[in-house]
Amino acid sequence: MSPIIEIPHLEEIQLDRSRPLQQQLYRQLHQLILQGRLQPGFRLPSSRRLAKELGVSRNTITLVLDQLKQEGFLSSRMGSGCYVNRQLPQDCLGLEASVWDSSVRPPVLSRYAQGLEEHGMRAEDAQGAADLPFTVGLPDLTRFPASTWSRILKRHSDRTCLMGFDDPMGHQPLREALSHYLAASRGVRCQPQQVLITQGAQQALALCALVLLNPGEQVLVENPCYAGAREALLARGAQLEPLPMGPQGVDTTALPSHTQARLMYCTPTHQYPLGGILSAGQRLQLLDWAASKGLWIIEDDYDSEFHFHAKPIAALQGMAPHTPVIYMGSFSKTLLPASRLGYLVVPEALAATFAKAKRYLGGDIPMLLQAAAADFIAEGHFVRHLRRMRQCYQHKWDHLQALLEPLAGRVETLAESAGMHLVLQIDGVDDQALCQAFLRNGFGSTPLSSYYLQGTSPRHGLVLGFAHSNGAGREAVVRLLHRLLATEFAP
Ligand SMILES: Cc1ncc(COP(=O)(O)O)c(C=O)c1O
Structure with missing residues (x-):
């Protein structure tokens, strides 16, 4: 009987659980076969064992194995499991030499892509998609007239x-x-x-x-x-x-x-x-x-x-x-x-x-x-919605301003009459680190310095998007700011 897949090979399979597993597993098994590390004639463990060892569902394993079988990399024998084929699809073997050899340089990117690599990321990108309270630019999602919107959508x-x-x-x-x-x-x-x-x-x-x-x-x-x-x-x-x-x-x-x-x-x-x-x-x-x-x-x-x-x-x-x-x-x-x-x-x-x-x-x-x-x-729903939201944001803005008053002197609030965010200028603070501390506590924000052009002198502080916040959240965020400015970020 052919040896079954060794555990070390299984350990090489690294799955990022935040992304779809099926495609990752397919690619990695496919690569092990193409690199000859799963040799022709090898018998794979049962789908039950693979599922257990890799911590994925049996259904995912079955789908991946079926795909590899259809492409000619594996075949199954009645009652004795799944094997790496002795004859692999020739095209892929030819491809393997250049595709998988890490010494081969990938073709150069366009000047556009090189420019993208050079000029870094904006703060929002680094943070990834976020709908945390105080994320800048996020409206109050709870006040959206969802039933009117779905009625209209349904109509069309x-x-x-x-x-x-x-x-x-x-x-x-x-x-x-x-x-x-x-x-x-x-x-x-x-x-x-x-x-x-x-x-x-x-x-x-x-x-x-x-x-x-x-x-x-x-x-x-x-x-x-x-x-x-x-x-x-x-x-x-x-x-x-x-x-x-x-x-x-x-x-x-x-x-x-x-x-x-x-x-x-x-x-x-x-x-x-x-x-x-x-x-x-x-x-x-x-x-x-x-x-x-x-x-x-x-x-x-x-x-x-x-x-x-x-x-x-x-x-x-x-x-x-x-x-x-x-x-x-x-x-x-x-x-x-x-x-x-x-x-x-x-x-x-x-x-x-x-x-x-x-x-x-x-x-x-x-x-x-x-x-x-x-x-x-x-x-007319749009204008009505805007009227309601204007009142709602003004109330939140007044509330946040009032909560911040005791911090005057250390924190200067800018953005007069700005609709959905408040700018807090905090001189001398490392605002990137402050923003990270907010994130660790479950709050969004953007460092004020990140809005300035490279090579110019930025102001420092935080931009807080208060639209997607409730009263308790506003109190909590100001308490947090108070605490951070008195400890980690003390002058
Ligand atoms: C100044 C400014 N322009 C434009 C946008 C809207 O961008 P988008 O429609 O791509 O969400 C925003 C949203 O945050 C903004 O702050």
Whole structure:
């Protein structure tokens, strides 16, 4: 009888239990066979024993063995188990020599990929997907009108016209509903044919970088800046230049008289993350300056729905009839991050180019979701939801501010009237380490320094997204901050 698989071989099989097991096990057994370490004629242990030794279900083992049998690596003999075939598929043996030899260098990556490796990660990426309380950018998921949303989804779920391919510009009813909403509530000058539905604002940013920028060109950005924008621009090979900053955001009195940049990214109606608001005069100055320098402006209007103290501030895009503005927005905060719905409003002459870029980039948005969002807006649920959430966030904001008062002196709260997060400036603190300490205690946050461009002097502190928090959570987070600043992070 052939020897059965040795235990040491089984020990070499390492399974990462956070990922699907079947594919990992298949790959590793396949590799052991190709490397000749499970030799032709070897008998594998029974599926029961393999399942026990590897700590996976018998069903998974059976599926993996069946796949290897179908591919000609194993065969079973009635009543005596499963064997490595004496004749393996020749193609794979030929491949083995180069694929699995670690001395063979993999083919080089593109310059784009090399750039991605060089410029590191933004803090949110390092943290992975998170829905912890105080995670920045997360709305209050418990207050989403889920039953209305599912009723609308259900209404559309069997419509065959939503089951085929979408127009690359996006679903027409959503583009119409958005153009009415943006004109009425944000002063955006647009027709539906200018609206492009994107997979979140992140795809909108990636598209802007592709369509408006060549690698190596300069882009002016706020400093601090939204990391999603900074990284999308860097990934495209942009040279980022900080704009002069004042208390309200971009300092429009200090704009350079000369620039080589072709593009500017900014959040003029609510600076991200510090929360400043440029006055109408300052916004006009910015527009005039950009027009005189031949610059495109990407206006990220990411959360103007949640201003508390002032009336909504009209978007830069609509302040004059023909502005060089590409306007972008997102439903991540106003509906749900998981909707992955965002939008661009582009000058009509550019719409077809943006649509082509989106088609080639891929990443379409299910039409069912778009149809539901269109009805949600057109039937008034969206505006009602925003009104309720504005009140809810203002209450949370007031509460958190009041809880933080005793820490004044050590902790300065910034982001006046910012809708869903509060910026705590804490001079001299290692904010990356503070953020990690928050994470260990089950709270999200982002280090303030991570929003600044490399090579500039960052402020330190924490950005706390309070929208997805309850009263007890806010009390607990302030207690934790108090304790950490008195112990591990004492000055
Ligand atoms: C400044 C800014 N822009 C855009 C977005 C939205 O990004 P997305 O629609 O990709 O979730 C966010 C979300 O956190 C943001 O903070």
